[in-house]
Amino acid sequence: MPFKCERCRSAVAEVFIPYARLRLCPDCFSRFYIARVKRTVEEYKMFGEGDVIGVALSGGKDSAALLHALKQAYPNLDFKSLHVNLGIPEYSSHCQAKVEKLTADLGVDLHIFDLRKELGISLDEFKKTQFKHKICSVCGTIKRHVFEELAQKLHINVLATGHNLNDMAAVMFKNFIYGHWEQLVRLKPVLHPQAEGMTRKVKPLIKSPENENLLYCLYNEIPFREIDCIFSLEVNARKDIKLLEVLAKDNPHLWHQMLNRFLEIMPMLESKVQKKPIKRCQNCGFPSAHEICAYCKRISIVRPMRNLVSEDTVKP
Numbered sequence: 001m002p003f004k005c006e007r008c009r010s011a012v013a014e015v016f017i018p019y020a021r022l023r024l025c026p027d028c029f030s031r032f033y034i035a036r037v038k039r040t041v042e043e044y045k046m047f048g049e050g051d052v053i054g055v056a057l058s059g060g061k062d063s064a065a066l067l068h069a070l071k072q073a074y075p076n077l078d079f080k081s082l083h084v085n086l087g088i089p090e091y092s093s094h095c096q097a098k099v100e101k102l103t104a105d106l107g108v109d110l111h112i113f114d115l116r117k118e119l120g121i122s123l124d125e126f127k128k129t130q131f132k133h134k135i136c137s138v139c140g141t142i143k144r145h146v147f148e149e150l151a152q153k154l155h156i157n158v159l160a161t162g163h164n165l166n167d168m169a170a171v172m173f174k175n176f177i178y179g180h181w182e183q184l185v186r187l188k189p190v191l192h193p194q195a196e197g198m199t200r201k202v203k204p205l206i207k208s209p210e211n212e213n214l215l216y217c218l219y220n221e222i223p224f225r226e227i228d229c230i231f232s233l234e235v236n237a238r239k240d241i242k243l244l245e246v247l248a249k250d251n252p253h254l255w256h257q258m259l260n261r262f263l264e265i266m267p268m269l270e271s272k273v274q275k276k277p278i279k280r281c282q283n284c285g286f287p288s289a290h291e292i293c294a295y296c297k298r299i300s301i302v303r304p305m306r307n308l309v310s311e312d313t314v315k316p
């Protein structure tokens with residue numbers, strides 16, 4: 001006999017939530033998922049009336065689930081979505097098509113920043129530079145900068161991303177092991193603007209496990225990418241997740257426990273991290289710890305005509 005859903009007690013349960021010992025039918029699962037996103041937004045006061053909210057869409061399942069759930073939780077709020085097309089052959093056009101379909105289905109404005117069109121470069125050009133083994137980190141630097149540029153243009157003051165529970169717990173764990181306190185404190189659910197005119201960064205899926213984001217997309221027929229980025233195969237970023245997955249087999253609460261413990265010690269860590277004085281990049285004017293920001297340094301390498309920085313001044 002199939003199990004009945006423990007919420008509605010009528011439909012057949014298809015999902016088992018191990019940390020809550022809950023069996024749910026697809027509809028009750030979606031309600032459970034949306035309610036958690038809403039609770040997370042409210043618990044950390046991620047946004048409210050008067051905020052202009054941008055949702056960063058990669059084409060992947062996490063950010064796709066995020067936009068869909070936010071629209072269900074806050075039907076009267078106006079979300080703008082942002083997508084960066086990185087010019088990675090095959091992959092980027094595939095991702096853009098998914099994001100276009102999703103936003104059309106949901107009736108959400110989509111703003112695309114295409115690296116090729118806007119800057120005449122693509123991410124894979126970094127394969128020929130000293131960053132060839134750090135493409136994912138270059139990608140992160142570019143995206144963070146572009147998000148802010150788009151946000152300024154669109155008057156967005158809150159930027160929501162689809163970082164999920166498992167990724168966040170694993171990255172926090174790694175930063176903890178290496179004592180990278182500065183990076184660790186930047187993983188908070190809400191990151192207030194670094195300088196005037198910058199966005200507040202929020203992570204409404206910080207409590208949502210990756211597999212639930214996937215299930216939510218499947219049950220709600222949400223389009224998301226079906227191919228992996230060629231560069232993600234080169235890095236071993238998922239190694240820490242694998243290790244934690246082994247531990248989580250015997251302890252379904254592990255991911256939430258890790259997140260909660262890190263959030264508990266966050267204020268202590270913040271006081272440990274010395275705040276560096278924020279300068280402005282001499283080229284783009286964005287906040288930077290150096291005269292020229294990491295973004296401008298990297299772009300100038302594959303776009304030498306701008307000749308901002310000579311190769312020998314660039315330290316990866």
Ligand code: AMP
Nearest residue numbers: 056057058062063082083084161162163
């Ligand atoms: P990642 O660092 O690739 O795990 O992505 C984390 C989050 O950043 C995603 O959930 C999205 O919200 C956002 N993001 C990543 N890549 C892009 C992209 N190309 N365009 C817009 N947002 C992105």
Ligand code: ZN
Nearest residue numbers: 281284293296
């Ligand atoms: Zn700059």
